[in-house]
Amino acid sequence: MLNNIQLLIDFPVFNLQLLLDGLMIGAIFALAAYGLALVWGVMNVKNLAQGEFVIMGGYIAYYLSIDAVVRIGIPGTDITFFEVMKPGVNPLWALPVVIPIMFGFGWLMYFLIIRYVIDRDLFTSLLATFGAAIVIQQVLNLIFGPDVQTAESGLGTRILFGSVTIQEIRVLSLIIAGILAALVVLFMKNSRMGQAIRATAQDPRAARVMGIDTDRVYAFTFSLNAAICGAAGVLISMIWVIQPFYGIAHSIRSFVIVVAAGLGNLPGVIVTAFGLGALEQYGGFALGAEFQQAVVVGLLIVVLVVRQIMQARHRQVVR
Amino acid sequence: MAISIGRYTRRGALTIMGVATAALLAAPAAQAKVEGDTIILGSAISLTGKYSTNGIHAQNGYELAVKRINDMGGVKVGGKSYKLKVVYYDDESTPARGAQLAERLIKQDGVQYMLGPYSSGMTKAIAPVTEKYQIPMVEAEGASRSLFTQGYRYLFAVLSTSEQYLASSIALAAEIAEKNGKKPSDVKIAMAFENDPFSQDVRAGVMDDAKKYNMQIIIDDKLPRDLSDMSTTLTKVRAVKPDLLVVSGHSKGAATAARQLAEMKINVPMVAVTHCEAAKIVAKFGATTNDILCPTQWAETLSYSDEYFGTAAEYDALFKATFDGYKNVPYQAAQASAAVIVWKDAFERANSFDRDKVRDALAATDMMTFYGGIRFAPEGNNIAKPMVLRQIQNGTYNVVAPSKYASHPVNWPRKAPGS
């Protein structure tokens, strides 16, 4: 561990590599985390299927990027009405496809499950979405199999200062994530629905009195979250690898970021996400790759403890 | 008062419990080890969950050999011909179920002869159970060295053990160093191994070999099980410039390594990665994977042959014709087929279904198969078949070591992809 840190001191240029890699991946974490902050803040739903939405988006991008035979027929039988060969396209084109698909999926999930947990106690939404997460993982596993997959953007790599590599896809992802985030913020500020969402977040009962259909607002918020996560998944599939069971790590990251940054704090979410991305890279470098995950979960506990210490100043407990 | 509520609660509870228990027990009765003219083999294998791709490869391998042997007249014991059949249980890719399922196969299904599960971890979970019941098991997918240090009498493995996976890569690195006027002890090794029983055993093998040549290990990372990024390890690799990078982490390790080596333009003269074929890295990442070394248990280009499948190439063709969707036949399937052949051979030599006679016949196995020679050491591992090292050269896998099997010279040094 010490010699790894020594390495960073001796060759400061590698700090730049870790930092850049971390920040660029952090931008994608920020997307999923912002989605979580949205549903948590507006609907008080703690969505543990966040990571699964990400992975779903990734698989759609992967599926679009490969040549595949699309068979329209009766499932489970050999009866086929027609078959078409779907040529692979660049997974970047998956973005405009994934966003509406995931939006629709979010809408469906809202009306099947989430609608019933909004007014329930806090634990219900955690466990219900965990159940949903398991179903999504398993269905993805049944469709795509358990092997890791990647989607290839076909973009190259640039070299800075002789030994820092920057994948163009990471830069592009950073830009896309930025644009998506800006769009969402503009939407929340200016559109009728965005205003309704903010009003509902502040006081659902008052919003209802003012004639806002809060059920629709909730459905829209949840669907928006699914769409944002799906977009993050497209980017992830082009940078990292995806596998049906990888969602949990992304969910945990979202929770770490939101718990650390607080709800309704968009700049906080972004800064924390960048920080987490960089911290993971440094943790993996200094401690060894086996601690990369442990760093994330460890950070979750640290953040919770810090929160608790801060709250303890306000609370008095009989001991 | 609270007590009285408790009691009535209990009555309601009992009714429900009774129904549930009845449902649990309404299942079929036990089968015998040899039913009529069928010999029952049993296997707990990963049909669902994380390892199911390879688990299903192995199952297909078992099934192909069973079908082939049955088509060729079955197993002849005591002048009578018997068919083979395999009972499978899905272990959901978790060792928490492995031992239970082995017990279930033995107790519930009366299985007396076992085929192995997929992965070293599962084999480690099951071997103690089969040993306890003295049920012979021929396994084809658990390579951990530690399986063969415990003095198991009933465990036989057709595949080469874990320390051999990268041994020839290390030997090759030493050879090349000497050719270039350097000492083997100058060779610097970077290691990245998944944190699972198999890869950690491979790592132990590399450590031993490195010690033998006095090589230095300059990076020793464990990759997490849900590996999706190894850029930190590769950044370290770029910083310390090793002569040899070895990576082992099932298919996900191979896929992640192949992709990020290319993307980060990592320049290491020698890179060896396990499970290249399973991860289909050539199809996915094309020319950037050139010159990666891939150890394999078996290759269809090798010159082994037997009476059941003919040559390795003929096995390859038959397998592809039987099962849809295979462009390459993974060695996981080939070794599974070999395990079934070993069983057949042992039954016929024992000429009996007596467990101990069959066990002794297994121990005395000395045969050639399409998969390679099979002869078991007293510990149960196969010592008659070497691993081969292949290199990806212009998109094809060519055998480069050991020299007895090599069809092509090794390309060295490896150029950074795309440079």
Add this chain to the structure above:
Amino acid sequence: MTLAMTKSQRTLGLYGLIAIAAVIAPFLFSAYISQLTVLWVMVLFAITWDAMGGQMGYNSLGNIFFFGAGMYISAVVQIGLHYDVAEYTAAYGAIKVDFTPTQYYTGLVLGTIVAAVGSVLFAFLLSWVVFGLRGPYFAIGTLGIALAAGELVGAWEYVGAGSGISLPVFPGEPEAGERFFYFAFFVAAVLTFFFFRWLYQTRFGLAINAIRDDEEKAEAMGIHTMRYKTITWALSAFFLGICGSLFGNYNIFIEPLEVAFATVVFGIPMVVMSLLGGKGTLWGPVIGAILYHVIKEATWKYFLGWQWVALGLLIIISVVFFQQGIMGWAQEKWPELFGIEVEEAPAEGEEEAA
């Protein structure tokens, strides 16, 4: 009075029936002994979770931590008594080990005791971290602890890291070994049941129910909530530690992420079992555990590949649409069967106010 006598006799009779059924089951259905053994593990899981989640209202997602901790503590003790642990767990496992029966039993007993004590100590230590957290933060925090523990043990060479540990094998006949573990888990589950049954009838039980119903008010009434919470958490840990130690020996091979700290395989199902049966009731978790185990085994057997989809759906359905659980539903439907008069309803087993 005479009626009460017969009632208590009937109760005794029912317990006797269960006991007899449980004792003869492994002989009668000896082929199914492994399923029956795991059934008791599930029952123990559900009861210990319910003490926290059902009776005290602290919904932990990380109780599996104590199971794993117990498993590893016991393994280290058992091996450490006779061998060098680091050498034993080295990836090669190059040393051959043989435990004599005496070594095995002393190791198992000692290991289980240390595991129980160790788990309790961990519970006390962790209580400083987790009990300041409320509601979802508590659930997320405990989940984090379980996940972190798996990752950290998985990186710890001394206990074999990701390679896991092979534990000594039961020295006697295999059939005897199976029965040994069946009865070990049976006794552990029964002790757990009766312990918590007794506990819920004491002042302690009322106190933790009060914490569940309104922690602020409970504090205001002078209940030392922190003390009660810590002790309940430690009691769960005690039994889970024992269970972990036994399960490690039963499973023979242990490993951090898939066996010991197996959040998806065991950790979350404990919660689901309790909810399914009816949390906050004495029998709910037991019924939930049995039902869950049966559904799991049946879907695995008949709908292979879909078993986890089915379990995921089961989680959703039981949590979203059936949160009162079987016992809660039965109590609502036939209150007279449960001896509940409407005014007395909140005394036991009712849903907490959300």
